[in-house]
Amino acid sequence: MIDNINKSDRRFHPEDTIISVGDLTIGGDNLTIIAGPCSVESEEQIIQIARSIKESGANILRGGAFKPRTSPYDFQGKKADGIKLLSLAKRETGLPIVSEIVGINHLDLFDDIDILQVGARNMQNFELLKELGKTDKPILLKRGFSNTIKELLLSAEYIMSNGNNKVILCERGIRTFEPMTRNTLDLSAVSLLKELTHLPVIVDPSHATGISSLVEPMSLASVACGANGLMIEVHNSPENALSDGEQAVTPEEFDNIVKKVNNIKNALK
Known part of the structure; x- marks a missing residue:
């Protein structure tokens, strides 16, 4: 449990926080589905995927423009050009956008981005969190x-204590001794976070497992245990993706996942 009563704590704010993004609301009884490619690669790619996921029922388009990678030789993203392509996809489809920010000096480039993502590598980049708290x-x-x-909640506190209460938590798996999946998806964390905090909690089954065939069952399990949403990697040609193709589902597979998670959500009502 958290030692003190903080802004993220249910004891401080018993009701669920609802975050508005245009006409979309995240949190509470709403199920938010975020989808898109790991990396923005081209205009044709991002617009084609955006149109497809919207038709399947996605609420938000995800796409990486700045890609922090373990190896300096891996594709690092299209950076500012990637942001422009995301904006173009937003104008074409009307879908709001989430994309990862890796440095506060890039903030001006993100004017048209609706949700700023702090990736796993930056969860404890406290100077970045404090500055994002001022947005x-x-x-x-x-x-x-x-x-x-507890560390995740305290990172949220860095943002909230600087004035921004619009925080969405994302469980994306943790590193354990098990090597057969990319990470170990901790779904108990989702249920526990729902008890501890009023903030929305979503799950990223793509990064959690690293295996496309596991995305569907883990998506269903995530919704069943109370997640407010999912963040799923979708690529129109996973075998040719510039990053993380092995964990991306195709648009057709995504469409099937959306139907099934909505069935689970409806069954829980």
Whole structure:
């Protein structure tokens, strides 16, 4: 449990926080589905995927423009050009956008981005969190590779204590001794976070497992245990993706996942 009563604590704010992004509301009884490619690669790619996921029922388009990678030789994203392509996809489809910000000096480039994502590597980049707390944009905060639930909530506190209460928590798996999946998806964290905090909690089954065939069952399980939403990697040609193709589902597979998670959500009502 958290030692003191903080802004993220249900004892401070018993009701669920609802975050508005245009006409969309995140949190409470709403199920938000975020989808899109790991990396923005081209205009044709991002617009084609955006149109497809919207037709299937996605609420938000995700796409990486700045890509922090373990190896300096891996594709690092299209950066500012990637942001422009995301904006173009937004104008074409009307879908709001979430994309990862890796440095506060890039903030001016993100004017047209609706939700700023803090990736696992930056969960404890406290100077970045403090500066994002001074913005008015929703922040999607991913749990770090080996961070505890308490540490995740305290990272949220860095943002909230600086004035921004629009925080969305994301469970994306943690690093354990098990090598057969990319990470170990901690779904108990989702249920526990729902008890501890009023903030929306979503799950990223793509990064959690790293295996496309596991995305569907883990999506269903995530909704069943109370997640407010999902963040799913979708690529129109996963075998040719510039990053993380092995964990991306096709648009057809995504369409099937959306139908099934909505069935689970309806069954829980």
